[in-house]
Amino acid sequence: MPIISSPGIGSGVDIAGIVNKLSDLERQPLVQLKKQVGTLESRLSVYGQVKSQMASLQDAAAKLSSNDAWSQFKVTSSNSAAVTATAGSSAMPVKLDLEVLKLAKGQVSSFATVAMDQTLSDGTLEIQQGSWASGVFSSNGGGPTVISIKGGQKTVSTFAAKINSSGGSVQAYVVQDVSGERLVLRSRNTGKDQGFNVSFKPSDAAPDPGFEPAAAALRFMSPFGEQFAQDAQFKVDGIELTSASNTITQALPGMSFSLQQVSSTPVKISVENDQESMKKNIQALIDSFNALNSTLGNAVKYNTDKKSSAPLQGDSTAVGVQSALRSLFRSEMPGFTFQRLSDVGISIQRDGSLGVDSKKFESALANPSAVKALFTASTGFESMGFAKKVETFIKHALDTDGRVAARADALQSAIKRNLQDQERVNDRADRAQARLIKVYNSMDSKVGSLNALNSYVSQQLASMTK
Structure with missing residues (x-):
C-alpha cells in the first residue's frame, strides 16, 4: 500500500483522510467476501466432521458384516x-x-555319576532319535547327532553346552550332589517318537593311566525307571x-x-x-449412526431460539444423506426370519436416531444365525444385510466422485475462488490508492506554488505601500 508523505502541506487539505476513505470504498466488497468465506469454511468444517463420522460408521458396518464378528x-x-x-x-x-x-512327554535319561569336574578322554557321542515304545529302542531312520569329545572340551559341563549348541532333538543339563555330577538329557519335544538312545565311540588313543577315564565311562542310562517319551x-x-x-x-x-x-x-x-461380543458389535453400529445422525440433524435445522440458520440448512447433499440413511435403516428384507431391524428390537426414533428394545433384542439373539443374516446377507442390494447396505452406501458416498466427497471438494473450490477474489479487490484498491495519491500530491504541489506566489505578491505590495 503506497504511503503518503507530508500530505496537504501545500494546500492545507486532509489528503490522507480523503485518500483513505476513497480506498476503503474500493475495499468495501471485502466485507461481503469475508462473510461468505466464513460461511463456506463453517460448512466445510461440518462436512469434515460428517465424513469422519461416516467413515466410523462404515468401519462399524464392515466389522459387523464379516463372519468373524459372528464367530466369537x-x-x-x-x-x-x-x-x-x-x-x-x-x-x-x-x-x-x-x-x-x-x-x-519327552524322554529324560541320565549318565552314570563321575567325579566333579572330571576330565574325560577323547571320544565321540552319537544321539539317535526314535522310540522305546516296544521296550527296545527303534530308530526313526534319521541320522544321529554326533558330538566329539576333544581336548579343552572334556568336562561334563562343557560337554552339555556342546550338545545344546548342536541344534539336535535333545537338550542337556548337569546335576550335582556329594557323589559327583551327572549329565542329563531330555527330548526337546513331546511324543513317543521323540525318544533317543546314546552310544559312545572311544578314540583310538588310550587315556592316560590314572588321569583320564575313557569317554565310555559316561555310561548311558536307558529310560527305564526314568521317563519314557510318550x-x-x-x-x-x-x-x-x-x-x-x-x-x-x-x-x-x-x-x-x-x-x-x-x-x-x-x-x-x-x-x-458369545452374545456379549455380538451385542458390542451391533451397539457400535448403532452408536456410530446416532453420532452421525445428531451431527447432520444439528447441521441442517433452523434454530428457532437463536433465529439463525444452521451451517448446512438447505444443503441438498446433507439432507439427502440424512434421508437416505434413515430410509435404509427402515428398509425390509423379505424372506428372512427377521425382515426388519425392528424385529430384533432396533428402531428409528422420532429424532431419527436408533433406539434399542433390550428385551426384544435379547430374545432375538437366542437365534444368532437369523440375526447374523439380517446384518450380513448378500443376495443383491434389496436383500442385502443392513451392515452390508450401510458399508456399500457409505463407500459410494465417500468415493472420490461420491456425493459427500464431491460436495466437500466444491466447498473447498469455492473458498479458493473467494480468497482469489479478495486478493483482486485488495490489488484494485491498492492501485486506486496509488493513483489518488499521485493526483492529490500533484494538486497539493500546485496549490502550494500558488500560495507561495500569493505570499510573495502580498509582501511586494505591502513594501511598495510603505
Whole structure:
C-alpha cells in the first residue's frame, strides 16, 4: 500500500483522510467476501466432521458384516487345572466331556555319576532319535547327532553346552550332589517318537593311566525307571484319541485344547456363541449412526431460539444423506426370519436416531444365525444385510466422485475462488490508492506554488505601500 508523505502541506487539505476513505470504498466488497468465506469454511468444517463420522460408521458396518464378528465363542472348562480350551471362527457350539488319561512327554535319561569336574578322554557321542515304545529302542531312520569329545572340551559341563549348541532333538543339563555330577538329557519335544538312545565311540588313543577315564565311562542310562517319551492319551465323549503334543488342535475343527494334567473325572467343556461380543458389535453400529445422525440433524435445522440458520440448512447433499440413511435403516428384507431391524428390537426414533428394545433384542439373539443374516446377507442390494447396505452406501458416498466427497471438494473450490477474489479487490484498491495519491500530491504541489506566489505578491505590495 503506497504511503503518503507530508500530505496537504501545500494546500492545507486532509489528503490522507480523503485518500483513505476513497480506498476503503474500493475495499468495501471485502466485507461481503469475508462473510461468505466464513460461511463456506463453517460448512466445510461440518462436512469434515460428517465424513469422519461416516467413515466410523462404515468401519462399524464392515466389522459387523464379516463372519468373524459372528464367530466369537465363549468357552468354559469345569476343571481348568486339567484342561483349557479356545475356539476359533470355524468352531461350532458344542458341549462335551474330555478325559485326560496321559500327558505327552519327552524322554529324560541320565549318565552314570563321575567325579566333579572330571576330565574325560577323547571320544565321540552319537544321539539317535526314535522310540522305546516296544521296550527296545527303534530308530526313526534319521541320522544321529554326533558330538566329539576333544581336548579343552572334556568336562561334563562343557560337554552339555556342546550338545545344546548342536541344534539336535535333545537338550542337556548337569546335576550335582556329594557323589559327583551327572549329565542329563531330555527330548526337546513331546511324543513317543521323540525318544533317543546314546552310544559312545572311544578314540583310538588310550587315556592316560590314572588321569583320564575313557569317554565310555559316561555310561548311558536307558529310560527305564526314568521317563519314557510318550503320546498324550485322552477321550472326547468316550472316544479315545492320541496326540504327540499336549496342545490339541486337530480333534475338533476350530477348537484347541491344552492338556495340563491327568484328570480323575471327565472335564466338561462348553462352547457357546458369545452374545456379549455380538451385542458390542451391533451397539457400535448403532452408536456410530446416532453420532452421525445428531451431527447432520444439528447441521441442517433452523434454530428457532437463536433465529439463525444452521451451517448446512438447505444443503441438498446433507439432507439427502440424512434421508437416505434413515430410509435404509427402515428398509425390509423379505424372506428372512427377521425382515426388519425392528424385529430384533432396533428402531428409528422420532429424532431419527436408533433406539434399542433390550428385551426384544435379547430374545432375538437366542437365534444368532437369523440375526447374523439380517446384518450380513448378500443376495443383491434389496436383500442385502443392513451392515452390508450401510458399508456399500457409505463407500459410494465417500468415493472420490461420491456425493459427500464431491460436495466437500466444491466447498473447498469455492473458498479458493473467494480468497482469489479478495486478493483482486485488495490489488484494485491498492492501485486506486496509488493513483489518488499521485493526483492529490500533484494538486497539493500546485496549490502550494500558488500560495507561495500569493505570499510573495502580498509582501511586494505591502513594501511598495510603505
